[in-house]
Amino acid sequence: MYKFENIVGNDNIINSFIKANENNTVSHAYILDGKEKTGKELISKTFAKLLLCENNYKNPCLKCSSCISFESGNNPDFFFIDSEKKSLGIADIRDNIIKNIETKPFKYKYKVFIIKDAHNMTIQAQNALLKTIEDPPKFAIFILLSKNYNSFLPTILSRCILFKIKPLLPNTIEKFLIDKGIDSNMAKFYSAYSRGSIGVALDIAYSEKFINFRQNIINDVEKLDSLDLIQMYNIINKYETMKQNINNILDIYLLVYRDSLIFKQTNSFDIVIQKDIQNCIKTISNMSVKNLINKIEALLKAKIYLEQNSNFNMTMEYLFFKLKEK
Numbered sequence: 001m002y003k004f005e006n007i008v009g010n011d012n013i014i015n016s017f018i019k020a021n022e023n024n025t026v027s028h029a030y031i032l033d034g035k036e037k038t039g040k041e042l043i044s045k046t047f048a049k050l051l052l053c054e055n056n057y058k059n060p061c062l063k064c065s066s067c068i069s070f071e072s073g074n075n076p077d078f079f080f081i082d083s084e085k086k087s088l089g090i091a092d093i094r095d096n097i098i099k100n101i102e103t104k105p106f107k108y109k110y111k112v113f114i115i116k117d118a119h120n121m122t123i124q125a126q127n128a129l130l131k132t133i134e135d136p137p138k139f140a141i142f143i144l145l146s147k148n149y150n151s152f153l154p155t156i157l158s159r160c161i162l163f164k165i166k167p168l169l170p171n172t173i174e175k176f177l178i179d180k181g182i183d184s185n186m187a188k189f190y191s192a193y194s195r196g197s198i199g200v201a202l203d204i205a206y207s208e209k210f211i212n213f214r215q216n217i218i219n220d221v222e223k224l225d226s227l228d229l230i231q232m233y234n235i236i237n238k239y240e241t242m243k244q245n246i247n248n249i250l251d252i253y254l255l256v257y258r259d260s261l262i263f264k265q266t267n268s269f270d271i272v273i274q275k276d277i278q279n280c281i282k283t284i285s286n287m288s289v290k291n292l293i294n295k296i297e298a299l300l301k302a303k304i305y306l307e308q309n310s311n312f313n314m315t316m317e318y319l320f321f322k323l324k325e326k
């Protein structure tokens with residue numbers, strides 16, 4: 001159900017949307033930028049539903065014909081462009097937007113277009129869209145969802161209001177999970193892996209696969225010190241096949257070293273997040289403080305390199321030599 005109460009955090013963005021709607025100052029084009037699963041789709045769809053609602057200005061009424069048809073996916077004035085392809089071409093923009101903008105809304109005040117993964121638009125597609133958002137009909141509202149607003153042409157950026165979605169604080173996610181009925185220890189643990197994303201936290205909390213995946217990686221962390229070079233390269237090769245999850249893998253390493261460092265310093269499991277792997281944490285906490293900190297630093301660096309699209313194997317080699325340093 002799309003209503004603002006269902007969105008966690010991002011109050012400033014939601015309030016700007018509501019205010020604009022109340023004051024009749026809604027802009028023709030917005031960009032919602034943020035990492036994977038940070039709520040871009042939920043926020044933008046709720047805003048679209050509000051714009052189209054026949055009764056309310058602050059929150060969709062959930063009762064009018066527009067709200068009802070929106071919820072069932074049949075609102076005639078709402079367009080969600082979700083191309084499965086890696087790039088959004090000029091034909092996608094023409095067929096989904098330009099053709100639909102020639103006619104007035106079917107029933108409601110606006111026609112709202114949300115473009116998912118809009119950062120994947122080709123330059124030609126962006127130019128085609130630009131022509132439309134430079135001189136849009138009164139009723140047209142565009143919301144571009146993106147993971148990297150730097151891939152937009154400056155001319156597109158200058159026409160849109162840009163909102164950046166920030167990762168949520170661990171406490172916010174923890175509370176959200178506890179409200180969903182998840183045990184408080186587990187909520188802390190899932191929140192630590194979620195990187196500030198409710199979507200990721202939920203995926204993890206309800207996934208059996210994640211538990212096995214995590215165990216597999218923790219086994220690697222535990223035996224890391226005893227590996228010879230060939231075994232080390234085997235692990236790098238294994239991770240290459242799991243490349244799309246590398247951020248999760250490195251987060252598991254990070255959390256194990258973080259917890260070991262905490263245990264070493266406090267000699268207690270009170271503020272250790274992963275209370276379910278006490279033996280592993282005790283063993284690893286035998287390393288020196290300096291060694292643990294060096295490992296954490298190397299992991300953080302590797303994450304940055306990967307984010308900047310550095311060569312995967314070189315980054316992993318660098319990381320593993322650092323992790324194996326005594």
Ligand SMILES: [Zn+2]
Pocket residue numbers: 052053054055056060061062063064065066067068
């Ligand atoms: Zn309504």
